[in-house]
Amino acid sequence: MTRLFRAFGAPLASVILLLSGVWILGLIAAPQLIMIEQSLWRMERPEGSAEISVQIDGLYNRLDVIGLDRSVAESETDSAKRETELAALAAEEAAIKAEIAVLEEKESTPVKVYTLDNFGQMGSAHLAIFAKTIVASLAVSAIALVVCYPIAYAVAKLETPRTAAAIMLALVIPYAINELLRIFAWQMILNNNGPANALLGLLGFDPVPFLDSGAGVFVAMVYAYILFMVFPLYNVLETLDSNQVEAARDLGASTWQIHRRVVIPHARPGIAVGCIMTFMLSAGSYAVPYIMTRGTAAPWFTQLIYNRFFEATNWNVGAAYALSLLAVCTVFIFLMMRLLKVSLKDIAK
């Protein structure tokens, strides 16, 4: 802190601190805190509402009794006595009505109760979807890794810088189109009467229901998030000294051994970043499963969350679902880092 002030001077340092504060609060803390708060309560009928109902019933009985008393009083001949009795009854009736209004108000206003129950709301059906989403996202990351590693390696190490730049540009250009449009394009490609099946038909195969089987979600997701694997891999492989690859080869290593002992260990931070990004994007994807399945295949977990918020209008359970997903993603990040023996410092690079 004092270093900051010394390096930039008081005014600039204050601005930097303020901005970092706003950043941390607004971009990191606030949304999470809101979600956590939301997930931790629900509205409940107040405590002792049953007794209140009994009480209210009793009061209504009392009102009926007053009605009887009034008809008795009205038959009273002494007009002065009749008037006083009726007045007394009217006063009592008003008091009881007021009491009923208060009690009814109390009975019908729910109270906010803090509870962990929201997290226990997930039935086995939703739990299965949750598990499926996680497993499928892992698979998307794995496929993206397998597809991207050779590409990134070839571009980073085998091509001249200029060719490499051209290839990377070609990889990026499709991403200039809106994500939704790209997914719709894949939806059309994999449609039962789309080009993919037309091609299969030409080769003499029966049409494959890509979209209904959920395979379409997979393909579109790998496609949608593959860049987030290519770039970290490419960046890290670019920094690999080619002489190390040659040294390994000179010392007798086969291509596989070179990758296992030299290239992959070097690429670990990039692999970790790529896997984490594709996993989180896949697990949190809403548009891809929505568009690709049109509701025909079992939904993605994010769709369940969305439904909690907008169809079931149960935001508290929705928030709890969202946090569960977040927790799994966080665990995944740390697992990846442990597995690949990379530290936060490596990833930050």
Next chain:
Amino acid sequence: MEIQMTGQTTGKAIELEQAAVHFGSFQAVHPTNLRIEPGEFFSILGPSGCGKTTLLRLLSGFLDPTGGDVRIGGKSMVGIDPSVRPTALIFQNLALFPLMTIWENVAFGLEMRGWTKAKRRARAEELLATVALSDHAGKMPAQLSGGQKQRVAIARALAVEPSVLLLDEPLSALDLKLRQHMRAELKQIQARTGITFVYITHDQGEALTMSNRVAVMNRGRIMQTGTPDDVYDRPDSAFVATFVGEMNAVDGKVVTALDRVALVETPLGRFRAANPKGLGPGDEAILFVRPEKMRLLNAKEDEDNSIAARVTRRDMEGAWSTVVAHAEGRELRLHLPHSGRDTPPSGEVTLGFSADAGVILPKGEMSDD
């Protein structure tokens, strides 16, 4: 320090037969014939970009010749992968594996050959002991000094028991003292193992002190091959004459030529000098004289050749001093042994050199350093 080789390795001969390398239309190595003897310490010396690394990659197998043949131990190596050639390469930047410990680095080649971990570790420890790094087996490369890394690279290459060790300017990153120390160490290792060393450098001191023979290269051509004495004392081209060691050069024209000696006419006068290339009268030529072969002549002293000059500067070099003189606008240098008693020369002087101290070579490209 004794390097024990487990197998029966001896150095192998290297032969280049019209070997050439093109990169597209650019000819990096012109067709070259060269024979390096088994167990020889052979240096390739040349300026930056002359094709030294390219030549070495030809031997290690990372490049195949675009023409001609490369043979090691009598066997053609064309199309043979680096991983199975009997060569080991020490890279200019060493290329140690930064994520492996020192012993794993050294044992890498053995790991690739399927040795068990215990055996590799034992062998790595042995090799590390020979390069005085026993205490560092478990460290990472980044924790070592430049000279230590250098020795790890050597141990790693020796672990695979190559017949030919290829070294690409391995000492260029070290400071002077360490460089001199490592020169001696490399020389010892070479003598003890009997491995053929092909040593690339642009440092002529290194090439001259370490090698059995030296090849001087320029623009993709080997200009001259010979012992360090040969290339220093008997250069056969203007380039070699000027690239190796310091040289005074004066251009002129041959007037008369006998068997071994010729008379050359230059702006500084007529001089007698050796004529190894057999130039004839009228040929354009350059006269070369080493600064240490120039003398200061006394008033009455006679010499085969003499030049009147004016001393403009004297640089103290330690064991000798360099006297810079000018004659007819040309700079001439001579080295004087430094006794500490003589008064330094100044003003008008007469420089002289004997006929066998100078050499006349055909006009050609000269090194500009």
